Amino acid sequence: MPEYNIIGKSVQRIDGPRKVSGEAQYAADLDIPGALCLKVLRSKVAHALLQGIDTREALKVPGVVGIFTHVDIPGINSYGIIVKDQPALTNRVRFKGDAIALVAAEDEASANKALRLIKVSLQDLSPIYDIREAMREDAPAIHETGNILSVYKVKKGDVESAFKQADVVIPGSYTTQRVEHCYIETEAGVAYMDNDMLVIKAGTQNPHYDRRDVARVLGLAMNKLRIIQTTTGGGFGGKLDISVQCFLGLAALKLGRPVKIAYDRQESFVATGKRHPFFIDYITAANREGKLLAVKVRIVGDTGAYASYGPATLLRAAVHATGPYEVPNVDIEAFCVYTNNPFSGAMRGFGTPQMAFACESQLDLVAQAVNISPLEIRRRNIFQKGSLTATQQKLDVSVGIGKTLEAAWEKALQVMPGLGDENK
């Protein structure tokens, strides 16, 4: 019998033909006869208390069927995969883009017209856009728990002694930017009642999480809510959060009619999570052979108005901060901090691309200082079978970094002739 028949074979993607032929139906392609169009009124200020909403004029627009605000939420008005800090429709604005009201109308033009006629009175609060300012003890709290949402520590050995014994100690401060996922498909979905079952079809990376939090917000039993993932045009972490799901469920439940929503690109930018901008202070110590002795790392991540996947991003950043290298002494602290910026959440890599930029830059600087090549410093420090990580986990099996390093280098020498010339 052959060892494997199908594992290791590049069989054709089962979703391929329908996508290539254009037959695949993404959420925005779904048309339900009689479905109402949903639009969201979003805040133009960053930090404020909602004092009142007047929807009377907006409700007079022909075609407008319903307008909902925070008072219409039947369940608990907060969601979040890690911290339940984000309202579906808010009475306290925390970023420019926070959802205040939901309009349901027979057509898009009527919904848009109603959006313009909703009158919102706000009491401004002072906004905090700078993360250092947000971390100050006297800074106004954006959430009741304070602005420093979480702190993660990874500590091993004695970093200060190692710094004293080291031949080179190199500090570097790194900054990374806020990034949008830019999946091809923006957020969209439909919802309808199927007898007493609320059905929501939407692009998502985690329908079972969606069910938990939509049931919470709408006050539904979990077995009366069905989330069906539609063909999804990319996620990269951005479709792990609730986006359109609560709006769809609320309107379908309240009005008993099918509903549909689709964000345009601008709303997708404004309303959904981003990659965390990081501020990283990284100190690396090594001996004159380029063997790493210690790292001290401080990471601050701007999670913006809501936690989303922020705590998981900063924790993962802390755990991965050394890179795939044996470092006997580590002192790593990572801070996840609220501001009044658009919220940051999961994005492909969860904080590790940021850390790789800092860590790998540092390695090249250390290599330069001890006069060895970037390749050589990596060879001397990468994990081996049996290595201990910063969290003292012993790596016993499947440690392929030595092989990837040598294979990549060998291939690079073949295809990049200039690399060999420099004899790096």
Place this chain on the structure above:
Amino acid sequence: MKKRGYGIANMWYGIGNTANPNPSGAFVDFLDDGTAIVLTGCADIGQGSSTVLAQIAAETLGICVEDVVIVSADTEVTPDAGASSASRQTYVSGNAVRLAAENVRNQVIAIAAELLNIPTETVSLSQGEIWNSDKSSGMSIKEIINKCRSKGILTLGHGSYNPVTTELDPETGQGIPYATYAFATQVSEIEVDTETGIVEVKQIVAAHDVGTAINPQNVEGQIEGGCAMGIGYALLEEVILKDGEIQNPGMSTYLIPTALDVPEIHTIIIEESEISGPYGAKGVGEPALVPTAAAIANAVADALGIRMYELPLTPEKIIAAIKNRKEVEAI
């Protein structure tokens, strides 16, 4: 003047949620005609998880992949498989599907062994047939499933998997955050125009240890896509805020790489088998992107002899850095 540079970066990436349970469940129904339905909560978001899970089910059940239907990500009918995130679905849901399929396979094997009067240990399922050690018995899987039906046995399987991790100590972080890790090395070759500050990525070599590659072409696709995204992260992409308001909320002002910006990517798959993974697999979704910007930044530093500490490496920043060095050297 155009200056060429080379940069290298490594990465490691823990598969699954950090120091937290993240289980996945699956059901398998092995039908009378030898085809199968797999129920999984796993959302295929374009990364190819449904294909990979179909391959795992087909391999385990000894049938061809065309005979597997994946029903996914519908909370009324599929079990929770957790998020399609943390590069976890091949490893975690792959294991859940493998266990569910093994569960049903063992039922078929028991009946086959009884009929053929041979020990269960020598029986296996492959290519639609029942095998006795290394020889086909000539009996089809379909016949055995029908035999099961005549005995009143429905061939249904279930499985669930949760990666083995521990909590981390709150003060020291000590513990086992992940059951397994993917590793990678990328080398990039770039050219910087010292007059315009524009960086052109000429080539990327990307070697990724993914454990067993269940579908090598899918793995290559993930690596190539990750590199493209990494080029955007390194050189182009930045959401610009002014008083908390996004200044570039659209594709005309927020630039992502186009086909013209993405060079040849030489992918290398390293398969360090992971004993706890389904058929030795780990994952690749996020690792593909993780070292790309770091390698490009190192290449730019190599080309210019100037280290940049802030992403993205825009032409404006590069020109400023070159100018700044000239001024320093002039002093």
